[in-house]
Amino acid sequence: MAGPLEQFEIKPIAEMQVAGIDVSFTNSSLWMVIVVTALTFFLVGGTRKNALVPGRWQAMVEMAYEFIANMVKENVGREGKQYFPFIFTLFMFILGSNLAGMIPYSFTTTSHIIVTFALAAVVFVGVTLIGFAKHGIGFLKLFAPSGVPAPLYILIVPIEVMSYFTRPISLSVRLFANMLAGHIMMKVFAGFIISLGAIGFAGQAAAVLPFAFNIFLTGLEILVAFLQAYVFAILSCIYLHDAMHPAH
Amino acid sequence: MELAAAKMIGAGIATLALAGVGIGLGNIFGSFLSGALRNPSAAPKVFGNLLLGFALTEAVALFALVIAFLILFT
Numbered sequence: 129m130a131g132p133l134e135q136f137e138i139k140p141i142a143e144m145q146v147a148g149i150d151v152s153f154t155n156s157s158l159w160m161v162i163v164v165t166a167l168t169f170f171l172v173g174g175t176r177k178n179a180l181v182p183g184r185w186q187a188m189v190e191m192a193y194e195f196i197a198n199m200v201k202e203n204v205g206r207e208g209k210q211y212f213p214f215i216f217t218l219f220m221f222i223l224g225s226n227l228a229g230m231i232p233y234s235f236t237t238t239s240h241i242i243v244t245f246a247l248a249a250v251v252f253v254g255v256t257l258i259g260f261a262k263h264g265i266g267f268l269k270l271f272a273p274s275g276v277p278a279p280l281y282i283l284i285v286p287i288e289v290m291s292y293f294t295r296p297i298s299l300s301v302r303l304f305a306n307m308l309a310g311h312i313m314m315k316v317f318a319g320f321i322i323s324l325g326a327i328g329f330a331g332q333a334a335a336v337l338p339f340a341f342n343i344f345l346t347g348l349e350i351l352v353a354f355l356q357a358y359v360f361a362i363l364s365c366i367y368l369h370d371a372m373h374p375a376h
Numbered sequence: 377m378e379l380a381a382a383k384m385i386g387a388g389i390a391t392l393a394l395a396g397v398g399i400g401l402g403n404i405f406g407s408f409l410s411g412a413l414r415n416p417s418a419a420p421k422v423f424g425n426l427l428l429g430f431a432l433t434e435a436v437a438l439f440a441l442v443i444a445f446l447i448l449f450t
Contacts, residue, residue, distance in 0.1 A: 298435070298439075301435075301438070301439060301442060302431075302432075302435040302438065302439075304442075305435065305438030305439065305441060305442050306431075306434070306435065306438055308438075308441075309438055309441055355427055355430075355431050356431065358427070358428075358431075359428060359431040359432070362428060
């Protein structure tokens with residue numbers, strides 16, 4: 129029987145080496161391609177007709193669009209509109225990867241720290257660059273909030289700097305750990321069903337319990353898939369807001 | 377003490393973070409319920425914030441899980 133951690137194993141599908149670096153096409157890359165293809169199909173197919181009164185498919189695409197558009201408007205402000213495509217792409221990719229991971233025998237790309245860290249690093253570097261581009265050296269005011277007694281700055285500034293630099297870590301670990309823990313939990317309970325079923329009739333009757341719990345867990349995991357994509361997107365919005373208005 | 381045993385104990389201690397997370401989650405949902413019962417019409421507006429708070433608090437528990445894994449498997 130496969131262990132609960134075996135689902136995260138990366139297997140190369142097409143081995144490739146470029147200048148001594150392993151760039152094999154793996155099952156992780158395959159699932160990223162599948163997710164991006166499915167999302168493109170979903171979004172392009174839904175807006176193909178551009179009907180004034182949306183059909184079912186178009187309504188779903190519009191719902192996703194409006195959900196993120198409202199989030200950006202409420203958390204970044206009016207000038208955040210230009211960053212909407214980035215936040216929308218981020219949200220849809222994470223949501224797609226999380227949901228694709230719920231398909232049996234599939235692979236969850238977001239359960240690998242390097243994938244989520246790459247996403248978080250893009251947000252972090254991008255937000256820092258936007259902050260400096262908009263406010264120049266004034267962006268550093270972010271680390272020294274106004275209205276604080278002067279002696280306290282000795283304490284506040286290091287804390288603010290530290291909290292700023294742990295952002296990419298907390299952002300990536302949150303998504304990665306949620307997906308990892310959820311999928312391990314599901315596989316552990318699936319393992320209970322198998323091992324209980326192997327010990328005769330009484331065990332098979334008792335195996336109903338972990339099976340029922342696994343169904344409940346599947347529902348919870350789909351909720352978590354939405355929630356974590358939402359949290360990732362909304363935190364990116366909040367960081368963007370900080371970069372736009374550093375003196376708060 | 378043997379290293380393996382110390383690792384097991386360390387991983388166990390790392391899960392103590394769950395105590396704080398438990399208090400936090402209870403606090404979030406308890407406050408939401410008492411607020412929602414006082415003013416039910418305002419409840420849907422803060423539901424998004426409730427989920428955000430839930431996810432942020434739950435993440436702390438998962439940080440502890442990651443630390444436990446790091447202790448166990450490195």
